[in-house]
Amino acid sequence: GDSVTQTEGQVTVSESKSLIINCTYSATSIGYPNLFWYVRYPGEGLQLLLKVITAGQKGSSRGFEATYNKEATSFHLQKASVQESDSAVYYCALSDGSGNTGKLIFGLGTTLQVQP
Amino acid sequence: EAAVTQSPRNKVTVTGGNVTLSCRQTNSHNYMYWYRQDTGHGLRLIHYSYGAGNLQIGDVPDGYKATRTTQEDFFLLLELASPSQTSLYFCASSPGSSQNTLYFGAGTRLSVL
Numbered sequence: 194g195d196s197v198t199q200t201e202g203q204v205t206v207s208e209s210k211s212l213i214i215n216c217t218y219s220a221t222s223i224g225y226p227n228l229f230w231y232v233r234y235p236g237e238g239l240q241l242l243l244k245v246i247t248a249g250q251k252g253s254s255r256g257f258e259a260t261y262n263k264e265a266t267s268f269h270l271q272k273a274s275v276q277e278s279d280s281a282v283y284y285c286a287l288s289d290g291s292g293n294t295g296k297l298i299f300g301l302g303t304t305l306q307v308q309p
Numbered sequence: 310e311a312a313v314t315q316s317p318r319n320k321v322t323v324t325g326g327n328v329t330l331s332c333r334q335t336n337s338h339n340y341m342y343w344y345r346q347d348t349g350h351g352l353r354l355i356h357y358s359y360g361a362g363n364l365q366i367g368d369v370p371d372g373y374k375a376t377r378t379t380q381e382d383f384f385l386l387l388e389l390a391s392p393s394q395t396s397l398y399f400c401a402s403s404p405g406s407s408q409n410t411l412y413f414g415a416g417t418r419l420s421v422l
Binding site: 296 | 313346
């Protein structure tokens with residue numbers, strides 16, 4: 194079936210250090226996967242961080258980057274230097290690019306804690 | 310700025326109780342969604358709708374009803390609540406199409422005792 198895997202449930206990083214949050218996907222019934230990263234800050238709803246709809250392209254926002262790697266079926270999230278304000282839960286998500294429902298399949302989420 | 314408002318923010322009920330979660334969007338979006346989030350499962354789609362009077366079944370619909378009364382309002386109904394429905398519920402809206410961003414509400418935390 195179609196699924197998204199985030200291997201790290203929680204990540205702790207010191208401020209100004211680099212970050213990578215892993216995301217792989219399986220799209221057995223989706224012909225044109227679109228990939229997303231959403232973020233949820235404490236007490237708030239999820240909000241879009243970045244999205245990429247074309248294989249090989251990179252999305253970026255607020256210093257975060259992710260490249261859609263079709264061969265590796267991956268969409269890892271990276272940031273060169275994290276800040277304490279980046280502490281949040283990050284969700285990788287997948288949708289069917291050929292559909293029109295907007296339905297998303299989410300990973301379990303990765304809680305990022307940035308230590309000062 | 311897109312806006313999705315959920316109410317209540319917190320709710321406690323007893324097993325067998327009747328609960329309605331409300332969601333209103335002011336984005337003029339066609340699609341609205343109800344997700345639940347549980348530890349170990351991420352967000353899972355319960356029901357969604359592409360317009361007033363329309364309802365589509367999601368991936369985990371058992372025990373839930375939903376109704377879209379207007380383009381703005383989407384309700385999730387638990388008519389016989391069970392402890393397994395204790396969860397964090399998110400509503401979202403979207404213009405539709407797979408490329409569109411979903412705009413989420415802040416969530417409703419429901420506890421069924």
